[in-house]
Amino acid sequence: MQDLKGLVVENIPLTKEIYKLQISVPEEILPEIIPGSFAMLKIEAKGVFLRRPFSFADVDLKTGLVTFYIKLVGKGTGALREIHPGQEISMLLPLGRGFTVMPGKSLLVAGGIGIAPLNFLAREIIKKGGEISIIYGVKNEAMFIPEITKNFKNIEVYSEIPGPGKKGLVLDGLKAKDINSYDQIYLCGPNVMLQAAKPYLQNFSGLVEVSLESYMACGFGACLGCVVKVFSNNEIEYKKVCKDGPVFNFKEVVL
Numbered sequence: 001m002q003d004l005k006g007l008v009v010e011n012i013p014l015t016k017e018i019y020k021l022q023i024s025v026p027e028e029i030l031p032e033i034i035p036g037s038f039a040m041l042k043i044e045a046k047g048v049f050l051r052r053p054f055s056f057a058d059v060d061l062k063t064g065l066v067t068f069y070i071k072l073v074g075k076g077t078g079a080l081r082e083i084h085p086g087q088e089i090s091m092l093l094p095l096g097r098g099f100t101v102m103p104g105k106s107l108l109v110a111g112g113i114g115i116a117p118l119n120f121l122a123r124e125i126i127k128k129g130g131e132i133s134i135i136y137g138v139k140n141e142a143m144f145i146p147e148i149t150k151n152f153k154n155i156e157v158y159s160e161i162p163g164p165g166k167k168g169l170v171l172d173g174l175k176a177k178d179i180n181s182y183d184q185i186y187l188c189g190p191n192v193m194l195q196a197a198k199p200y201l202q203n204f205s206g207l208v209e210v211s212l213e214s215y216m217a218c219g220f221g222a223c224l225g226c227v228v229k230v231f232s233n234n235e236i237e238y239k240k241v242c243k244d245g246p247v248f249n250f251k252e253v254v255l
């Protein structure tokens with residue numbers, strides 16, 4: 001983990017609720033970053049005391065460009081939206097355990113802003129010669145990032161209300177797939193999506209990984225503020241999302 005200072009190069013709205021923040025870090029000091037790991041961004045604003053966690057949506061080690069897709073939620077994400085190109089920002093990175101990037105055929109299942117880490121994962125799988133299919137579910141137009149569909153060929157979009165893609169839920173996309181034709185499956189999205197997907201994936205014999213969210217104070221294992229339950233070796237264990245995750249074996253997490 002390093003505390004790096006970067007310069008904002010771009011901070012633009014992608015939709016009414018989501019913006020893209022791109023930060024440049026001198027490439028010689030940017031460490032290798034695994035998809036699914038995250039950064040704690042320091043936000044200089046009144047009343048925002050803790051850093052906020054964001055997954056890497058893309059990292060280019062050659063240029064030192066780090067990209068985040070950020071959903072407007074509260075004070076921190078609101079203040080971050082206001083920072084301008086040229087301003088400095090402090091980031092603790094890389095944090096957490098990321099996805100296992102595998103060759104072969106991968107199915108990526110994203111709900112809402114859960115597409116952020118899966119965008120980076122998809123790029124890394126393709127770089128390693130793997131094939132990907134993406135199911136991308138959104139609530140409405142305001143949650144849909146159009147540039148994602150330009151990045152990848154094999155992507156199906158579902159929208160809860162008539163909007164981009166087909167009307168329906170991520171689960172509709174999952175049910176329509178022959179999941180056994182994939183070697184591994186990766187998920188990131190709201191708990192309600194994960195709960196609905198769980199019964200469909202429990203008997204899948206390959207690797208299934210999920211990136212979880214939780215409230216985080218420190219981001220590196222010191223405060224116990226981010227604990228989740230995992231059922232492993234026939235017993236319940238408590239794991240820290242920031243240190244043992246955010247990526248876990250989907251079959252083991254208790255949702």
Ligand SMILES: Cc1cc2nc3c(=O)[nH]c(=O)nc-3n(C[C@H](O)[C@H](O)[C@H](O)COP(=O)(O)OP(=O)(O)OC[C@H]3O[C@@H](n4cnc5c(N)ncnc54)[C@H](O)[C@@H]3O)c2cc1C
Pocket residue numbers: 038052053054055056068069070071072073074075076077078113116117212213214215216246
């Ligand atoms: C590992 C990890 C990766 C993440 N990656 C991304 C990402 O790539 N893009 C992105 O937009 N967001 C991501 N998040 C969520 C993001 O960190 C929160 O939305 C952000 O911290 C909210 O800060 P805020 O000050 O704007 O809101 P706050 O003022 O802190 O909270 C406003 C409201 O949002 C809710 N809230 C706050 N944090 C969370 C959370 N973690 N989960 C659910 N509800 C929350 C609270 O209930 C509160 O009502 C990630 C979270 C984690 C743990």
Ligand code: FES
Pocket residue numbers: 215216217218219220221222223224225226227240241242243
């Ligand atoms: S956020 Fe502090 S232990 Fe995980």
